[in-house]
Amino acid sequence: MTVRLLIVDDHPVVRDGLRGMFTGDPGFEVVGEAGDGGEALALAASLRPDVVLMDLRMPGMDGVTAIGRLARSGSPAKVLVLTTYDTDADVLPAIEAGATGYLLKDAPREDLVRAVRAAARGESVLAPSVAGRLMGRLRAPAEEPLSQRELEVLTLVARGSSNREAASRLFISEATVKTHLLHVYAKLGVNDRAAAVAVAYDRGLLTPGGR
Missing domain, CATH: 3.40.50.2300 (Response regulator)
Known part of the structure; x- marks a missing residue:
């Protein structure tokens, strides 16, 4: 395209x-x-x-x-x-x-x-410095856990869903999916969806074949 x-x-x-x-x-x-x-x-x-x-x-x-x-x-x-x-x-x-x-x-x-x-x-x-700024704004002093909805969005992303597909599956808007992903990036300290999925697997937040 x-x-x-x-x-x-x-x-x-x-x-x-x-x-x-x-x-x-x-x-x-x-x-x-x-x-x-x-x-x-x-x-x-x-x-x-x-x-x-x-x-x-x-x-x-x-x-x-x-x-x-x-x-x-x-x-x-x-x-x-x-x-x-x-x-x-x-x-x-x-x-x-x-x-x-x-x-x-x-x-x-x-x-x-x-x-x-x-x-x-x-x-x-997001530029790395921008991701860092968002992380600083959104992160609590202790590592902030992902919310249930953030995990649901990340799980669909890990399975290859686009933002639009994830929005349709979860009955929310694309803009809301994007907001959840930005929060996920900030909490995990990453700046794109591939890195978010990799870190989530590494931390055991996602497991192959499930969550």
């Missing part, structure tokens, strides 16, 4: 670099570029990208506002934040607004490409 990509950043040189990176890969099609959140919303509505690479701090409408409005508009596009900042004031509002993943601009090319593919599948990918 070719991933249709919309690049949103207020710096033309950053947009040029990202466009060049993805244009050379046959698995991606850069369908448009925007310099702020307002332009991004208009283009997302007309171009219907699979993934929006979204900067956060932009003049005019910022990234968090745009992410929230995109989610409320019913757009199927997944938003992958790509920013310089990993402070709580940036990370938490972006994820709460509906971002699927959060990477920093110093991420290696292969990590960015993998994250965009994951976002297109509805999977969450």
Whole structure:
């Protein structure tokens, strides 16, 4: 599947670099570029990208506002934040607004490409420092156990279910599945679903053929 990509950043040189990176890969099609959140919303509505690479701090409408409005508009596009900042004031509002993943601009090319593919599948990918921040916010002084619902979501993920399939099986929304997974990542100290499953097996939270 070719991933249709919309690049949103207020710096033309950053947009040029990202466009060049993805244009050379046959698995991606850069369908448009925007310099702020307002332009991004208009283009997302007309171009219907699979993934929006979204900067956060932009003049005019910022990234968090745009992410929230995109989610409320019913757009199927997944938003992958790509920013310089990993402070709580940036990370938490972006994820709460509906971002699927959060990477920093110093991420290696292969990590960015993998994250965009994951976002297109509805999977969450977090920069290691971001996962650490969420873990710090969500973890109690002692190791916090996974809730029953978090274990149920992780069990389905371990069996190969997508976020959408897990949502359908558990009669909850995809957004709720994503929230549970972000909590799982934070509690287990990981930044993607494969690592979460591996750590859960390692700790005996999941067992082959069962939970």
